[in-house]
Amino acid sequence: MKYFALPAAVLAALFSLSVHAETLTIGAEAIPHAEILEHVKARLAHEGVDLKVKVFSNGLQENFAVAGREIDANYFQHQPFLDGFNKSKGTHLVTVAAIHVEPFGAYSQKYRQLADLPDGAVVGIPNDPSNAARALLLLQRNGLITLRDPGNILATARDVVGNPKKLQLKELEAATLPRLLGQLDLALINTNYALQAGLKPKRDALFIEDSRSPYANILVSREDNKNSPALKKLVAALTTPEVKQFIDQKYQGAVVPVF
Incomplete structure (x- = not known):
């Protein structure tokens, strides 16, 4: 069996990517949020972001996890839910981007x-x-x-x-x-x-509900983290025509992209 050595430049690039990859941890509901995030994992890896998806079953805990810096952001809620949480819990979580609507x-x-x-x-x-x-x-x-x-x-x-x-x-x-x-x-x-x-x-x-629903599901983070390079890459990955096609085909109108 022959073994082929990779060129030094390729090895250096791979080593650099593994060393400098930034970990981004996002809280999500299992369906559809975590599934959508998993779909963009490979693309983000190529861009130096190691996306970790942490599945929650309780939205309040997801928000507390962001506020407490246990995770970088979450993806499960709409703006009225976030507004109510911030008001009742004294937190200051912010919207990063709107991704989709799930008709109620x-x-x-x-x-x-x-x-x-x-x-x-x-x-x-x-x-x-x-x-x-x-x-x-x-x-x-x-x-x-x-x-x-x-x-x-x-x-x-x-x-x-x-x-x-x-x-x-x-x-x-x-x-x-x-x-x-x-x-x-x-x-x-x-x-x-x-x-x-x-x-x-x-x-x-x-x-x-129809497509006019004002309850778009949003990516949410802290004020100090909302403009991080890793989150910007995540938003870019989530709002591509390819992801829109994935959502349309997989969920058949149960999940509607808003980008």
Whole structure:
């Protein structure tokens, strides 16, 4: 067997890349965020960035991890969620870039169309303020309730002024809603949790947000880190036509690029 020695210049370049590669650790939800990040790993490696993806199942912990400098940034939330977190926790996390929208949907194991939903139906909505408001706005858009201010992205159940079907709104932890579908008549579920549960939003949702949704998922970091060269390379990698094609083909409308 013959062995071929690499030219010294090539060895030096490879050694330099391995020594000087910068590690960038990003927190993410398993689906779709971590999958999208994994897709750009190889490209970033060529650019001297060693991308580490740390999967979380709790968004609050992801934000605390960024604020506490345990990770460099995270990718799982939309701007209203971030604003609410910063306000309630006294943090100052910032948006780096908007990447995609996951249209929010309403699901049921008992009813296949909205017209079948009975009076007094039990409707599960997320219990965090930003997604609770998002759920209420979607219910309103589909004629099930009326809010005091129809455009208020901070609306709560107390702002419901019309409820002709006398729906019973139950606020529950967002991640648990897919598992509780059998106990509810209807549940308003974030698309990342729907995908993790094997639901296909375009097929299974009784109704769903359209592309005009203001809830784009964002890359989030600290003020002192938002302009780091490694994060800039990550944003560039995430917003290429190739990644847009990957998202479109893999998620079939359940995840919509915003770049």
